[in-house]
Amino acid sequence: MTKPLQTLALVFVLTLAATAIVRAQDKPAAPAPKPTAPSVPVKITVVISRSQGEKKISSMPYTLSVTGSHANLRLGTQVPVNLNMMPAPPMTPDGKSSPQVGSIQYKDVGTGIDCDVRTLDDGRFMLNLSIDDSSVYADEQALPGGTKGNPSFRSFRASNSMILKDGQTGQFTSATDKVTGETVKVDVTLTVAK
Numbered sequence: 001m002t003k004p005l006q007t008l009a010l011v012f013v014l015t016l017a018a019t020a021i022v023r024a025q026d027k028p029a030a031p032a033p034k035p036t037a038p039s040v041p042v043k044i045t046v047v048i049s050r051s052q053g054e055k056k057i058s059s060m061p062y063t064l065s066v067t068g069s070h071a072n073l074r075l076g077t078q079v080p081v082n083l084n085m086m087p088a089p090p091m092t093p094d095g096k097s098s099p100q101v102g103s104i105q106y107k108d109v110g111t112g113i114d115c116d117v118r119t120l121d122d123g124r125f126m127l128n129l130s131i132d133d134s135s136v137y138a139d140e141q142a143l144p145g146g147t148k149g150n151p152s153f154r155s156f157r158a159s160n161s162m163i164l165k166d167g168q169t170g171q172f173t174s175a176t177d178k179v180t181g182e183t184v185k186v187d188v189t190l191t192v193a194k
Contacts, residue, residue, distance in 0.1 A: 036119050041067045041193040044115050046172070048133055048156075049185050057182065065193070066117045076110015079136050081151060107153060109134045117190075123165055125190055129172060130159040133184075156184050164190040 044066060049059040064071040083103045116128040134155040158173045172186040 039119065041065060042117055042125065043191045043193055044071070044117070044127065045189040045191070046113055046129070046131065047187045047189075048111070048131070049187070050182050051185070052180075052182050060111070062111065062113055064113065064115050066115060069118065070114075070116050072115065073113045074110070076108055076112075076134075078106040079109050079151070080104045081107050107136075109136050109153065120163065124163050125165070126161060126163050127188065127190065128159075128161045129188065130157075131172070131186060132157050154180070158186065162188065164188070166190065166192040 042065075044064045046062045046064070047059060048062070050057040062073055062075075064073055081104065083105055110133075112130075112132040114130040118126045118128075120126055132155070134153060137152040137154070154177065156175070158175075160172060162170050162172060164170055167190070169187055169189040172188045174183065174185045176183045
């Protein structure tokens with residue numbers, strides 16, 4: 001074989017070897033195991049507590065039983081809100097008081113919780129939670145910046161993920177209302193059903 005042919009054969013062999021190495025390196029790694037729906041039912045307890053300084057005002061527990069991967073809860077009421085109230089004449093011609101004139105709109109207040117649970121390694125669970133909590137201050141309560149006689153509505157919304165083990169409690173979130181100064185804390189406990 002002549003020298004140019006030997007050089008050409010060597011280049012060809014090296015090119016094939018390099019191609020095989022690159023293909024071996026391009027193989028994707030085995031995919032990481034994806035979180036799956038829990039194979040056992042779990043109980044999720046969500047406690048929404050409110051405090052003013054050191055004084056606890058309320059503590060509202062909600063429990064969701066998750067037998068698949070998702071559960072939600074809706075609890076609330078519709079509150080009537082008077083709109084465009086016009087002063088009515090003080091008395092009707094027959095001497096009875098007449099009602100104020102205006103329209104009424106209803107506003108939803110209450111609690112909504114959406115929970116998605118996935119199983120991870122080592123007996124851990126990933127929770128994806130969305131919490132929507134709203135309430136109304138009665139007409140009689142005067143709030144800073146508000147006027148007495150008009151209801152005020154407050155709302156609290158949070159969405160996040162957290163990882164818990166069986167029996168573990170974690171603080172989901174904590175926030176302070178800038179109008180009232182109340183602190184809202186949400187604690188979540190996961191329990192595997194036996």
